[in-house]
Amino acid sequence: MSETVQLSLHExxxxxxxxxxxxxxxxxxxQAIARVITAGQRDECHSHGVxxxxxxxxxxxxxxxxxxxxxxxxxxxxxxxxxDAQFAFSQLAFEVGSKVLAEKxxxxxxAALAINxxxxxxxxxxxxxMLAEQGLVALAMTPSHAWVAPAGGxxxxxxxxxxxxxxPRPGKSPYVFDFATSAAARGEIELHRRSxxxxxxxxxxxxxxxxxxxxxxxxxGGAMLTFGGHKGSALSTMVxxxxxxxxxxxxxxxxxxxxxxEGGTPCHGELILAFxxxxxxLGDLQGDRARAERLFETITGQGARLPSQRRFEAxxxxxxxxxxxxxALYSEVLALLR
Amino acid sequence: MSETVQLSLHExxxxxxxxxxxxxxxxxxxQAIARVITAGQRDECHSHGVxxxxxxxxxxxxxxxxxxxxxxxxxxxxxxxxxDAQFAFSQLAFEVGSKVLAEKxxxxxxAALAINxxxxxxxxxxxxxMLAEQGLVALAMTPSHAWVAPAGGxxxxxxxxxxxxxxPRPGKSPYVFDFATSAAARGEIELHRRSxxxxxxxxxxxxxxxxxxxxxxxxxGGAMLTFGGHKGSALSTMVxxxxxxxxxxxxxxxxxxxxxxEGGTPCHGELILAFxxxxxxLGDLQGDRARAERLFETITGQGARLPSQRRFEAxxxxxxxxxxxxxALYSEVLALLR
Numbered sequence: 001m002s003e004t005v006q007l008s009l010h011e012x013x014x015x016x017x018x019x020x021x022x023x024x025x026x027x028x029x030x031q032a033i034a035r036v037i038t039a040g041q042r043d044e045c046h047s048h049g050v051x052x053x054x055x056x057x058x059x060x061x062x063x064x065x066x067x068x069x070x071x072x073x074x075x076x077x078x079x080x081x082x083x084d085a086q087f088a089f090s091q092l093a094f095e096v097g098s099k100v101l102a103e104k105x106x107x108x109x110x111a112a113l114a115i116n117x118x119x120x121x122x123x124x125x126x127x128x129x130m131l132a133e134q135g136l137v138a139l140a141m142t143p144s145h146a147w148v149a150p151a152g153g154x155x156x157x158x159x160x161x162x163x164x165x166x167x168p169r170p171g172k173s174p175y176v177f178d179f180a181t182s183a184a185a186r187g188e189i190e191l192h193r194r195s196x197x198x199x200x201x202x203x204x205x206x207x208x209x210x211x212x213x214x215x216x217x218x219x220x221g222g223a224m225l226t227f228g229g230h231k232g233s234a235l236s237t238m239v240x241x242x243x244x245x246x247x248x249x250x251x252x253x254x255x256x257x258x259x260x261x262e263g264g265t266p267c268h269g270e271l272i273l274a275f276x277x278x279x280x281x282l283g284d285l286q287g288d289r290a291r292a293e294r295l296f297e298t299i300t301g302q303g304a305r306l307p308s309q310r311r312f313e314a315x316x317x318x319x320x321x322x323x324x325x326x327x328a329l330y331s332e333v334l335a336l337l338r
Numbered sequence: 339m340s341e342t343v344q345l346s347l348h349e350x351x352x353x354x355x356x357x358x359x360x361x362x363x364x365x366x367x368x369q370a371i372a373r374v375i376t377a378g379q380r381d382e383c384h385s386h387g388v389x390x391x392x393x394x395x396x397x398x399x400x401x402x403x404x405x406x407x408x409x410x411x412x413x414x415x416x417x418x419x420x421x422d423a424q425f426a427f428s429q430l431a432f433e434v435g436s437k438v439l440a441e442k443x444x445x446x447x448x449a450a451l452a453i454n455x456x457x458x459x460x461x462x463x464x465x466x467x468m469l470a471e472q473g474l475v476a477l478a479m480t481p482s483h484a485w486v487a488p489a490g491g492x493x494x495x496x497x498x499x500x501x502x503x504x505x506p507r508p509g510k511s512p513y514v515f516d517f518a519t520s521a522a523a524r525g526e527i528e529l530h531r532r533s534x535x536x537x538x539x540x541x542x543x544x545x546x547x548x549x550x551x552x553x554x555x556x557x558x559g560g561a562m563l564t565f566g567g568h569k570g571s572a573l574s575t576m577v578x579x580x581x582x583x584x585x586x587x588x589x590x591x592x593x594x595x596x597x598x599x600e601g602g603t604p605c606h607g608e609l610i611l612a613f614x615x616x617x618x619x620l621g622d623l624q625g626d627r628a629r630a631e632r633l634f635e636t637i638t639g640q641g642a643r644l645p646s647q648r649r650f651e652a653x654x655x656x657x658x659x660x661x662x663x664x665x666a667l668y669s670e671v672l673a674l675l676r
Binding site for chain 2: 291
């Protein structure tokens with residue numbers, strides 16, 4: 001028997017829907033989550049792909065995150081829509097809210113979607129890409145759990161606070177980045193710990209505040225660090241403010257306190273901004289786009305990569321040939337249907 | 339004779355207005371620029387204080403930047419105002435546009451001010467602070483000249499692209515950061531070059547793309563680097579897109595090309611976003627503010643500084659006692675009145 005299983009993207013999506021539905025998720029939530037799981041697997045972001053079904057099902061079975069709550073949409077202003085996710089994962093709230101966000105952005109040129117009371121699921125790039133595919137420029141951010149020390153400090157205050165940006169490029173994959181404002185992802189430190197490997201200096205400090213290469217010391221009583229020193233720390237604080245208190249939601253400190261040591265996924269708000277290029281500018285959209293493209297060419301022309309380029313290459317492969325899963329993972333996922 | 343001169347903030351402002359007016363600037367521009375020069379001196383940002391009068395007068399006398407052009411305000415949408423600075427410095431355009439921006443932000447909850455065709459003058463913190471003082475959350479950014487290599491590259495593509503953020507804290511100085519997305523400011527590298535000092539590794543590369551500690555090698559044929567590796571590089575690219583092509587204005591590549599080797603100040607657009615906390619959130623503004631304050635306390639409570647803290651301490655001193663200028667600088671400035 002082969003060590004791997006080959007699936008089409010359609011099969012990945014159907015499998016995800018079956019597993020999530022079987023484990024008590026409403027069809028609307030299952031469809032929304034299956035879409036991002038399929039996208040993650042397609043782009044070879046393995047921790048956000050089919051593997052995620054294991055984690056998600058575990059979380060659903062614990063009953064902490066709602067698998068059925070319906071998002072409640074509030075039209076706040078001509079440029080703001082808020083969606084209360086009612087303590088479900090954020091994907092369905094985003095899909096429902098992003099339709100209103102896109103309409104508002106087309107009418108007023110700039111608009112905001114505030115998602116409240118949602119559980120963090122995976123990356124933010126699916127959200128900014130979905131908006132970029134509609135020709136909108138998008139910026140998304142969210143706090144997480146307070147695991148990260150501020151610059152000049154040594155105790156947790158900030159989350160890993162990702163920031164994602166999408167710029168539409170008609171006829172091409174959009175310009176997209178999605179990065180944690182922590183020096184490394186929490187999961188990466190966890191992976192090093194499990195495999196007994198040292199982490200690079202700069203990822204975290206121990207309980208005494210000293211730089212350490214020991215992942216256990218960071219996770220147990222120490223703190224992660226932000227990327228880019230005091231600038232990264234300031235940026236992370238901005239994410240806390242905009243996607244936390246501004247929209248009436250929790251900071252990473254609050255989210256970790258709410259978790260009360262259970263080790264659950266962060267509960268937080270999310271802020272997504274959308275800009276319609278047609279509403280800005282001086283009337284020369286073609287020229288504006290061309291100037292953006294010239295910058296991208298100056299970057300790639302010197303051998304540097306654009307962010308997400310690897311992901312888009314993987315996507316092209318997956319769309320053409322489907323995806324390959326380890327048989328062990330596939331079997332584990334099928335077991336979730338029992 | 340004392341080596342220094344003591345001036346009140348009122349005297350600094352009056353001196354700046356006199357010098358700028360004497361050198362052909364309209365009263366409206368002179369007042370707007372005098373305000374930021376006074377603010378820079380007050381906060382002990384010496385390169386943005388009275389010293390700036392020397393540079394500004396030199397630029398005015400060369401005739402490249404208009405000292406009299408009146409900003410043209412265009413109401414683009416319920417949430418967007420654009421101001422054409424008509425190739426003057428950005429300060430007056432900001433002052434005129436920010437009034438409309440604030441009104442729009444109060445009505446729609448989020449609004450954008452796009453300034454086009456302006457010359458860069460100084461820092462962005464005066465703009466986000468002015469909005470924060472009105473209770474608005476503000477984000478500002480601008481491209482510059484293409485001096486900075488993208489992550490993975492070694493040739494200039496990006497500007498030093500500052501990003502500034504302000505969060506109002508009623509009864510306290512706002513939370514404010516304002517940083518270049520380059521590892522160091524261009525001026526800092528220039529200062530090292532003039533004083534024959536090495537720069538730290540990580541600030542730039544030489545013409546062959548190799549890391550260097552020689553400031554001349556960076557400035558002549560080499561390139562500066564962004565802060566924070568590929569994340570800082572991505573963030574800098576976002577600044578290019580949002581405050582460049584999105585608003586119909588130049589990228590840093592375009593701005594440097596327009597300068598055509600003259601060594602002039604960057605000509606660009608600027609994007610300022612304003613958020614009204616009263617329009618977001620779930621109706622508990624006091625609670626939201628308290629959560630933000632808890633984060634700030636968790637930062638300062640462990641001995642870490644908030645960004646701008648040094649500036650606010652200097653401000654308190656200057657407001658109480660006035661500012662101290664080197665007599666040589668004061669004499670040089672007075673000479674501009676001849």
